[in-house]
């Protein structure tokens with residue numbers, strides 16, 4: 001741990017930290033001095049936490065009461081709470097007409113309700129001033145993209161929660177922001193990245209012409225969680241290789 005990192009003396013919760021963007025974020029915050037609680041339902045979260053010198057908590061965040069358990073665990077371990085990173089989520093949504101009740105419940109419960117509940121549990125305990133909430137939305141929660149309705153609606157909800165709470169909490173010294181990743185190479189996208197349709201529909205239109213890495217998203221989350229973002233509130237920052245701003249048309253055949 002560096003002697004004086006941006007997060008020295010700060011305590012953070014990172015959800016979905018067993019792998020992917022959450023693991024990279026927990027590692028980045030810890031490397032810059034934070035004490036980190038890594039919360040995830042996957043058993044790998046315990047080893048991940050140990051490797052970072054953090055605290056691991058295996059929990060299904062979609063269950064009622066989970067938010068309170070996560071916050072109490074962080075307070076017991078660290079005695080304070082400065083940063084909440086709402087990252088846990090599931091992918092693989094379907095067109096709405098193919099989405100049964102269970103699928104809709106799963107996406108809204110995990111990707112939206114769990115975020116609202118954990119955030120509600122954390123707010124009373126966040127440092128004032130200096131508290132930070134950074135949530136992971138998606139480019140699909142900003143631009144319409146066919147076939148992902150339940151996922152996209154949940155991610156749009158996170159973006160709106162961010163604007164809503166930014167206005168309520170900035171006067172108390174708590175900054176609320178979000179990132180909207182594009183295609184990032186993680187377990188969530190592994191199945192699609194080799195798929196020709198996905199490559200043509202999503203990767204080729206991306207001005208940077210490649211998928212992003214979890215570390216590239218973690219760097220922006222860390223910025224938003226830090227004092228460097230002292231005058232940023234209510235923003236949903238795309239980390240998408242330029243996809244939202246300047247999608248390229250398909251290349252001509254041949």
Ligand SMILES: NC(=O)c1ccc[n+]([C@@H]2O[C@H](COP(=O)([O-])OP(=O)(O)OC[C@H]3O[C@@H](n4cnc5c(N)ncnc54)[C@H](O)[C@@H]3O)[C@@H](O)[C@H]2O)c1
Nearest residue numbers: 016018020021040041060061088089138181183184186188
């Ligand atoms: N990978 C991408 O291209 C991409 C793009 C846009 C947004 N996102 C968002 O980024 C976040 C992280 O995704 P990732 O790509 O790192 O995916 P990932 O599947 O690698 O990691 C997600 C983590 O969340 C955990 N999780 C899921 N549901 C949970 C629950 N109910 N309780 C506890 N833990 C739970 C999983 O166990 C996993 O460790 C998600 O919110 C995702 O929607 C990802």
